[in-house]
Structure formats: structure tokens, C-alpha cells
Amino acid sequence: MGYQTPYAPTRSELSSCIQCGLCLPHCPTFRLTGKETDSPRGRLTAMTAVLDGVTGIDEVFTETISFCLGCRACEPVCPSMVPYGRTLEGARAEISAHKGGVLRRLRGWIMESWLGSPGIMRAVTWATALVQRTGLARIAPRRVRSGLRGLRRIGWRTPSLRGRTFEPDRAPVATVGLLTGCIMGPWFAEVHQASIAVLVRAGYRVVVPSGQTCCGALAAHDGAADGAGRLAVRNAAAFRGVDYVVANAAGCSAHLKDYRHWVPGDALSDDWRVRDITELVADAVEDGRLPRLEGGRGTVALQHPCHLRNAQRIINQPRVILEAAGYQPADIDPVCCGAAGFYSILRPDTSSRLGRDKADEIRRSGAALVASANPGCEMQLRSHLVGEYPVLHPVELYMQALSDATESRA
Amino acid sequence: MAATLTGRNTKLRDDLIRLLGAERVMDSALERHLYAKDAGVYRGNPTVVVMIETTEEAAQVVRTARRHGVPVVARGAGTGLSAGAVPEVGGVVLVTTRMNRIEEIDAENHTAWVGPGVINLDLSRATTPFGMHFAPDPSSQSACTVGGNIACNSGGPHCLSEGSTVNHILALEVVTDTGDVMIVGSGAPDPVGLDLRGIIVGSEGTLGIVTRALVKLTPNPPDVRTMAVAFATIEDAAATVSGIIAAGLIPAALEMMDQLMMQAIENWLHAGLPVEAGALLLAEVTGVTEAVEAEAEMIAGIAQSNKALSVQVAASPAERELLWKSRKSAFGAVAQAAPDYYLHDTVVPRTRLVEAMRQVYEIGQRYQITMMNVFHAGDGNLHPLMAFDASEPGRLDEVKAAADELVELCVEKGGVLSGEHGIGMEKRHLMPLLFTEMDLDAQARVKDAFDAEGVFNPGKVLPEGSRCFDFGRPVPEGAWV
Numbered sequence: 001m002g003y004q005t006p007y008a009p010t011r012s013e014l015s016s017c018i019q020c021g022l023c024l025p026h027c028p029t030f031r032l033t034g035k036e037t038d039s040p041r042g043r044l045t046a047m048t049a050v051l052d053g054v055t056g057i058d059e060v061f062t063e064t065i066s067f068c069l070g071c072r073a074c075e076p077v078c079p080s081m082v083p084y085g086r087t088l089e090g091a092r093a094e095i096s097a098h099k100g101g102v103l104r105r106l107r108g109w110i111m112e113s114w115l116g117s118p119g120i121m122r123a124v125t126w127a128t129a130l131v132q133r134t135g136l137a138r139i140a141p142r143r144v145r146s147g148l149r150g151l152r153r154i155g156w157r158t159p160s161l162r163g164r165t166f167e168p169d170r171a172p173v174a175t176v177g178l179l180t181g182c183i184m185g186p187w188f189a190e191v192h193q194a195s196i197a198v199l200v201r202a203g204y205r206v207v208v209p210s211g212q213t214c215c216g217a218l219a220a221h222d223g224a225a226d227g228a229g230r231l232a233v234r235n236a237a238a239f240r241g242v243d244y245v246v247a248n249a250a251g252c253s254a255h256l257k258d259y260r261h262w263v264p265g266d267a268l269s270d271d272w273r274v275r276d277i278t279e280l281v282a283d284a285v286e287d288g289r290l291p292r293l294e295g296g297r298g299t300v301a302l303q304h305p306c307h308l309r310n311a312q313r314i315i316n317q318p319r320v321i322l323e324a325a326g327y328q329p330a331d332i333d334p335v336c337c338g339a340a341g342f343y344s345i346l347r348p349d350t351s352s353r354l355g356r357d358k359a360d361e362i363r364r365s366g367a368a369l370v371a372s373a374n375p376g377c378e379m380q381l382r383s384h385l386v387g388e389y390p391v392l393h394p395v396e397l398y399m400q401a402l403s404d405a406t407e408s409r410a
Numbered sequence: 411m412a413a414t415l416t417g418r419n420t421k422l423r424d425d426l427i428r429l430l431g432a433e434r435v436m437d438s439a440l441e442r443h444l445y446a447k448d449a450g451v452y453r454g455n456p457t458v459v460v461m462i463e464t465t466e467e468a469a470q471v472v473r474t475a476r477r478h479g480v481p482v483v484a485r486g487a488g489t490g491l492s493a494g495a496v497p498e499v500g501g502v503v504l505v506t507t508r509m510n511r512i513e514e515i516d517a518e519n520h521t522a523w524v525g526p527g528v529i530n531l532d533l534s535r536a537t538t539p540f541g542m543h544f545a546p547d548p549s550s551q552s553a554c555t556v557g558g559n560i561a562c563n564s565g566g567p568h569c570l571s572e573g574s575t576v577n578h579i580l581a582l583e584v585v586t587d588t589g590d591v592m593i594v595g596s597g598a599p600d601p602v603g604l605d606l607r608g609i610i611v612g613s614e615g616t617l618g619i620v621t622r623a624l625v626k627l628t629p630n631p632p633d634v635r636t637m638a639v640a641f642a643t644i645e646d647a648a649a650t651v652s653g654i655i656a657a658g659l660i661p662a663a664l665e666m667m668d669q670l671m672m673q674a675i676e677n678w679l680h681a682g683l684p685v686e687a688g689a690l691l692l693a694e695v696t697g698v699t700e701a702v703e704a705e706a707e708m709i710a711g712i713a714q715s716n717k718a719l720s721v722q723v724a725a726s727p728a729e730r731e732l733l734w735k736s737r738k739s740a741f742g743a744v745a746q747a748a749p750d751y752y753l754h755d756t757v758v759p760r761t762r763l764v765e766a767m768r769q770v771y772e773i774g775q776r777y778q779i780t781m782m783n784v785f786h787a788g789d790g791n792l793h794p795l796m797a798f799d800a801s802e803p804g805r806l807d808e809v810k811a812a813a814d815e816l817v818e819l820c821v822e823k824g825g826v827l828s829g830e831h832g833i834g835m836e837k838r839h840l841m842p843l844l845f846t847e848m849d850l851d852a853q854a855r856v857k858d859a860f861d862a863e864g865v866f867n868p869g870k871v872l873p874e875g876s877r878c879f880d881f882g883r884p885v886p887e888g889a890w891v
């Protein structure tokens with residue numbers, strides 16, 4: 001009984017929950033079932049029950065913890081500041097350690113070795129591009145099919161950015177290291193291009209360290225803690241020397257900000273500082289390092305990724321960027337869209353229910369396009385909007401507006 | 411009813427599964443553990459937990475439980491602080507969260523039929539387009555259910571002017587101890603006959619299960635001013651409260667918090683509270699613009715004459731919301747001071763606020779318990795919050811002893827046991843402080859009239875021995891029955 005791994009939720013983390021219940025209505029799974037077992041308070045109490053040996057890591061506990069989206073909507077509303085996301089990762093690590101199982105180990109291996117390997121990612125990208133260009137998608141199983149619908153059109157090969165440096169045309173404000181991520185590089189190549197262009201324009205020197213790898217968020221969220229730790233250590237070394245590590249996927253920036261939990265003390269530099277790209281770009285707009293462009297580009301539905309809003313409390317920055325790009329942002333209810341990393345594959349029913357609700361809300365918003373600062377959400381939204389609306393990263397929209405403005409002046 | 415039923419009861423469970431399906435019946439060790447407690451400190455032991463969706467299901471659950479000789483304990487969101495939803499002696503925990511339909515809003519008559527599981531704030535949000543809201547606004551309003559509000563007769567900051575829940579309930583559909591369904595009250599503001607509705611409201615789940623409610627909706631005020639006034643001392647703030655009331659003003663809300671409380675809230679919310687001040691008074695006035703402005707000015711004047719350090723008026727709806735959010739998150743923020751907290755709820759006459767406060771701090775010092783204070787100053791409803799660490803041996807007992815002293819102190823000053831959180835298990839043993847044997851007996855007989863066999867929430871509210879015939883004891887000498 002009790003916990004076995006060093007990742008386990010600790011007594012002090014758990015006892016910070018005073019069980020007031022104020023988080024309940026903000027939890028999407030509680031809203032679906034109305035059950036205490038599917039609420040943040042219930043999950044924290046369950047984790048404490050295991051810690052105290054009241055129950056073991058049994059079926060009910062596993063289900064309670066697996067059903068959680070990891071959206072962390074329970075965190076910003078908790079006056080007691082319970083670090084729920086951390087305890088969830090710990091509980092998932094414990095479940096993995098306890099259960100083992102071939103499938104679970106296979107998943108852990110994929111998440112560390114595949115996502116961490118550029119070669120395998122290239123092969124997967126090639127295969128996906130092939131599927132997109134042939135009729136193969138039609139015979140794929142339902143879960144895969146809806147995933148494919150969410151993808152951008154993928155190029156056969158994307159030239160690697162690793163090892164390159166991009167200099168601004170003046171003395172740099174700071175040097176930032178761009179995380180290219182596991183799948184972002186090949187699948188969201190345009191987001192990287194826009195990110196680099198906008199950052200350089202804002203006066204940053206952008207380096208793309210070659211020793212970097214997947215941030216490890218997906219592994220950490222799934223309980224593959226050892227693998228997540230190894231990935232984190234590699235990145236901690238690869239990004240040494242930059243002023244900021246910057247990521248353009250909310251899930252990645254949130255996880256990079258949590259590296260103190262994942263990297264042993266001395267392996268992480270003391271000035272490990274991480275920014276989501278929306279923070280850097282919004283700052284630059286506000287400092288006047290990036291221009292505010294003319295308005296009149298219409299309404300854009302602004303989706304708030306959970307790992308931006310709840311995990312990093314980044315709420316206003318995407319709006320600043322979109323307004324600077326000349327759009328009128330319309331906020332979409334911040335409840336989780338159901339993508340939630342691998343959740344959409346592991347629990348397709350809950351995931352699509354939330355995805356459908358989100359799509360309906362976007363349709364009602366009167367917007368012509370959608371902005372999302374997280375690739376997972378982007379895919380989920382595109383998949384559920386079945387091609388009705390373009391879905392893009394706010395920084396991409398800003399970059400487009402910037403080049404339109406440059407062209408019209410030329 | 412059987413005395414204690416702590417273990418599982420598979421026969422009962424199987425009957426309930428036949429009724430509701432397996433997804434809605436929970437009795438694993440972990441599930442029972444999660445439903446053993448509300449937001450307070452006591453823990454019970456559920457036999458089985460059911461999620462009901464309709465009135466008919468609630469009635470059938472009651473009949474089934476009764477057949478098995480097991481009590482029924484209703485539960486909404488479980489934000490109660492007095493263990494009302496805690497199944498002390500086991501029983502079926504009947505959860506209403508899925509009965510969360512707002513059935514119909516009658517905009518003309520300002521009423522709505524709602525399910526008991528509707529969340530208080532959801533109801534006000536749903537009625538905003540009609541320019542109305544549900545007036546009771548407990549600090550837990552974002553989470554607690556209308557059913558829970560009814561059962562506890564809950565209040566909130568705005569109950570100073572609007573009154574507590576009982577003033578906002580017109581009729582109730584109730585499942586009785588026999589599993590029948592009755593409607594008490596009606597759409598009429600002053601129904602004829604005995605006011606059973608008024609008896610059910612505040613009965614903490616001991617008389618029946620509320621399955622629908624006809625609630626009164628309150629028109630949103632045309633204008634509002636919310637002000638935060640900082641003082642060097644609690645005394646100055648309390649003097650201001652007395653001054654405001656003496657001037658004949660009845661603000662919509664009048665709330666106070668002390669410095670420790672402000673600091674804890676500010677740490678989380680960054681609302682810009684004046685953390686260097688000794689006390690903060692939140693005052694809100696509502697009405698037509700001219701009146702609101704005049705009243706706000708009068709309050710500011712009274713505050714100034716009582717040495718206010720600063721008077722800040724919320725400039726936008728967002729600022730107002732932030733001020734209220736800070737007030738309403740007070741309880742949660744306490745955990746930053748220590749892992750456990752015990753929130754008290756007592757009332758003293760407003761005139762004795764200052765001396766009561768002084769004694770509250772004194773009790774805290776004596777027991778070495780951090781006392782943080784936030785309260786409905788307008789009606790003398792104190793909420794001393796004790797922050798402590800329950801893992802220290804013997805600490806919980808000390809805290810409970812301190813809590814009892816607090817209550818005794820308030821009753822001594824002519825106050826009452828509970829402002830709004832209810833009696834539940836928490837204050838059951840203190841009832842005799844306030845009520846005579848005859849009072850208690852009258853209450854016990856009401857209970858018997860509704861629920862002679864004790865199906866509903868046994869052991870709550872009334873202390874053992876309330877009935878003059880309780881447990882076959884002879885009538886106490888001199889008692890009049």
C-alpha cells in the first residue's frame with residue numbers, strides 16, 4: 001500500500017486541499033457526471049486515501065485518475081493554491097509503476113523513444129503525408145481518421161531547423177532558444193517559420209539547439225515518468241546558455257516551466273527561464289518592438305488552451321497579439337476542448353463530446369477563423385470543425401498581417 | 411432504524427442497481443470514502459452512494475432504503491461545513507447533482523422551477539438575460555446547490571438586505587419518508603394554512619428530500635456602488651458599521667475582514683487589497699443612481715469620521731467582481747496559513763461586535779490557534795477561521811474546544827448558534843445552550859411528524875435526548891408534554 005516512486009504526490013501537496021469544493025463546477029469531468037470521483041476534490045482525496053493506505057491503487061482509483069483531462073481548470077480557481085497538475089503527474093506515474101502491463105510499457109516507450117527521435121518523426125511524417133495524398137485515410141480506424149482530419153497538410157520533407165541561428169538586424173534584445181518539439185517541427189513547420197520571423201523582427205536572436213528533444217510533456221502526463229525525466233535532462237543540457245527557452249506549443253512551454261520537478265538540481269541551470277511565445281510577442285507589441293497593424297481583418301475566435309490559461313495563467317497575451325494583427329478577438333469559453341494530449345486517443349468518447357461542444361460554440365461566435373496557441377487543441381478543433389474554419393496559431397496570424405502590411409507598403 | 415451500518419450492504423446495493431443501473435450506484439471502498447465527508451471536518455461512513463436524476467427515482471430510493479432499514483442522507487455539492495451531508499451512521503447517500511435542470515423561468519412573475527442540483531451561480535447566470543438573479547449568495551455560490559441552500563437556509567453577503575434563502579423559496583416538491591411526493595407552498599406569496607415550506611427550508615435534509623423548488627427571482631438593481639474601506643483597527647471598522655446602521659442605512663451588503671485574512675487572499679488573488687491595514691470593510695449599496703450615489707457618500711463620510719485610512723470605490727464591474735471574489739474566497743485562502751481549517755459561524759448582536767472580536771482573538775491566543783476573521787458585519791454574523799495542523803496529536807480536540815468556547819461566548823452575548831451554515835453534527839451538542847427542553851421537544855415532534863422512523867439524515871440537528879420520550883426515558887420532572 002501507499003506509493004512507491006519518487007514522483008508520488010506528497011503529503012504537503014495533498015494536504016493543501018481543504019476540500020472546500022470551489023473547484024467542482026470548473027471541472028469538465030465533474031460537469032459531465034456530477035460525481036465526486038470525477039472531481040478535482042475527489043481525485044485529491046483519492047490520492048490521499050492511497051497515501052494513507054485507506055485504499056490501494058485499484059480499478060476505481062485508476063479510473064478516477066485516468067478520466068481526468070489534465071486540463072488544470074481546477075488550479076486557478078483554487079484559493080488554497082493546490083498544485084493539482086503536479087499531483088496528477090505523480091498519481092499517473094504511480095499507476096504506471098503499479099500496473100506495468102505490455103500496452104502501458106509500449107506507450108511509455110513510444111513516448112520517450114519515438115517522440116524523442118527526429119529520424120522516427122521524419123518517417124512518421126512521410127507516412128502521414130502519404131496517407132493524406134492517397135485514399136488510405138478512408139480505411140483507417142475511426143480514432144485515427146478523426147486525428148487525420150485534424151492535421152494540416154503535411155509536406156513530404158521539412159528541412160530541419162536544428163543547429164541554426166537567426167540574427168536580428170540590430171543588437172539583440174536577448175537570445176532565445178526555440179524548442180522545435182517532437183512533432184511540431186515537421187507537422188507545424190509554418191508555426192516555426194512564423195515564430196522565428198516574428199521573434200527576429202522583435203529583436204531576439206533565435207537559436208535552435210541541435211541537441212534538443214521532445215519536452216516530455218506527453219510522457220509525464222501519461223505516467224511514463226522515468227522517460228519524461230530523461231527527455232528533460234537532455235533538454236536542460238541542450239538549452240544551456242540561452243536567456244530564455246521559448247516554445248510555441250502551450251503544452252510544451254507549460255511543461256518546460258515545470259522542469260524543476262523533472263531535472264535533478266545541478267543538471268538544470270540556475271537561470272532556467274521559459275516563455276511561451278505569446279508572452280514574448282505580446283511584450284514586444286507592448287514595448288513597441290513590434291508594430292500594431294491596421295484593424296479591419298474581422299473577427300477571430302480565440303481559443304484558450306488549458307496549458308496556456310490554467311497552467312501558465314497566460315490569458316491576455318494572445319488577445320494582444322491578435323489585436324495587434326488587426327483582428328477582433330472573440331473569447332471562446334475556456335473549458336477544455338478535449339484534446340488533452342493522448343486523451344483523445346485513450347478516451348475518444350469524452351474527448352469528442354467536449355470537441356463537439358467547442359466546435360458548436362465557435363460556430364455561434366460569428367468568427368471566420370480560429371486562433372489556438374497549442375497544436376493539440378488546433379488538431380482537435382480542426383477535426384471537429386470538419387474544415388469549415390481555418391485554425392491557426394496567433395503568431396502565424398500576426399506574421400501574415402505583418403507581411404501583408406509590408407507588401408502593401410512596397 | 412438500525413444503529414450503525416458502516417459496512418457494505420450488497421443486497422441493498424443490488425436492489426439499487428436494478429433501479430438505477432450500475433453506473434449510478436457506487437459502493438467501492440474508495441467511492442464510499444469520497445462521499446464520507448463534506449467541506450467540514452467530520453467524516454461519516456456511507457453504505458452506498460446513488461446518483462438520482464428524477465423525482466420518481468428519489469422516491470424509489472427512499473422506499474428501497476426503508477425496506478432495508480437503512481437511512482437516506484441527501485447531498486448536493488458537499489460544500490456544507492457542518493457535516494449535514496455526512497452519513498454518520500451509514501446509509502444511502504442520495505446525490506442530486508444530476509437534477510440540475512432549470513425547468514422554466516417565468517420572467518413575468520419573477521419565478522423559476524429548478525432542480526435541487528442546480529448550482530446557485532448557474533441559476534443567477536441563467537436568469538441574467540431576464541434582468542434577474544437568485545438573491546441568496548453564499549460565498550460558496552459558484553459551487554453549492556440550490557437544494558443545499560434550501561436545506562441549510564443559506565445566506566450570504568447580500569442577505570443583509572434580501573434575507574436568507576427562506577425568503578426566496580415559494581414552493582417545494584418533497585419526497586417524504588414513505589416515498590410519496592408532496593408539494594408544499596405555492597406561487598402565492600403568502601400561502602394559506604400551516605407554512606410547511608418554511609419548516610422544510612432549513613431542515614437540513616432531516617424531513618424529506620427536496621426534488622424541485624419554485625424559487626423567487628430578484629430583479630437586478632439599476633445601479634450599484636461597491637466600496638472597500640480600510641481601517642487601522644477592527645474597532646474603527648466596527649464603529650463604522652454601527653454608524654451606518656444607526657444612520658438608518660441598509661446597505662445591500664456590509665462585510666469585514668481582518669489583516670491576516672486580507673494577506674492570505676491577496677497572496678492568491680492579487681486583487682490589490684490594502685494589506686497593511688488592520689481591517690477592511692466592504693460595503694455595497696444598490697438602487698437608482700441618485701440614491702446610490704447619496705448613500706455611498708454618506709457611508710464614506712461615516713467611515714472618514716471613524717478614522718478610515720482609505721475609501722476606494724470600484725470603478726468598473728470587473729473591479730467590483732474582484733472585490734467580491736476576494737471576499738468569497740476567504741475560506742479557501744486560509745489553507746495557506748496551515749493545512750487544516752475550521753470555519754465557525756456564530757452570531758452576536760451587532761452592538762457587541764467589538765467586544766466579541768476581542769474575545770475571539772483572546773481565545774485564539776490561549777489555544778495558540780491562528781484566528782483569521784471574515785464576517786457579515788451588517789448582521790453580526792461572525793466567521794472566525796481557525797487555521798491548524800490536524801496531524802499534530804490532540805490538536806483537533808483543542809480546536810473543537812476552542813470552537814465551543816466561541817459559540818458559548820456568542821450565545822452569552824445574546825447571539826445565536828449559527829448564522830447560516832446550519833447545525834448538522836457540528837453544533838448539535840450545543841443546541842441546549844440556546845433552546846430549553848421544551849423548545850427541543852417541539853422540534854423533535856416536528857421531526858416525528860414528518861419522519862417518525864428516522865429515515866432521513868438521522869442524528870442531525872437535534873441532540874440525542876431532544877424528545878422527552880427519547881430512548882424510552884421517562885418524562886423529565888416538571889416537563890410539560
Ligand SMILES: Cc1cc2nc3c(=O)[nH]c(=O)nc-3n(C[C@H](O)[C@H](O)[C@H](O)COP(=O)(O)OP(=O)(O)OC[C@H]3O[C@@H](n4cnc5c(N)ncnc54)[C@H](O)[C@@H]3O)c2cc1C
Pocket residue numbers: 019020021022448449483484485486487488489490491493494495506526547548549550553554555556557558559560561562563564565566567614615616618619620621741742830831867
Ligand atoms: C468556501 C465556503 C464558503 C461558504 N460560504 C457560505 C456562506 O457565505 N453562507 C452560507 O450560508 N453557507 C456557506 N457555506 C456553506 C455551504 O456552502 C452552504 O451550506 C450550502 O448551501 C451547501 O450546499 P451544498 O449543495 O454543498 O449542500 P451539501 O453540503 O451537499 O448538503 C448540505 C445539507 O443539505 C442537505 N441537502 C442537500 N440537498 C438536499 C435536498 N435536495 N433535499 C434535502 N436536503 C438536502 C444535506 O443533507 C445536508 O444536510 C460555505 C461553504 C464553503 C466551503
Ligand code: SF4
Pocket residue numbers: 016017018019020021022023024040041044074077078079080081082742
Ligand atoms: S482543490 Fe482547492 S478548490 Fe478544490 S476542494 Fe481542494 S482546496 Fe478547494
Ligand code: SF4
Pocket residue numbers: 026027028029030038039040043067068069070071072073074075084
Ligand atoms: S485537471 Fe481538469 S479534468 Fe482533471 S480534475 Fe482538474 S479540472 Fe477536472
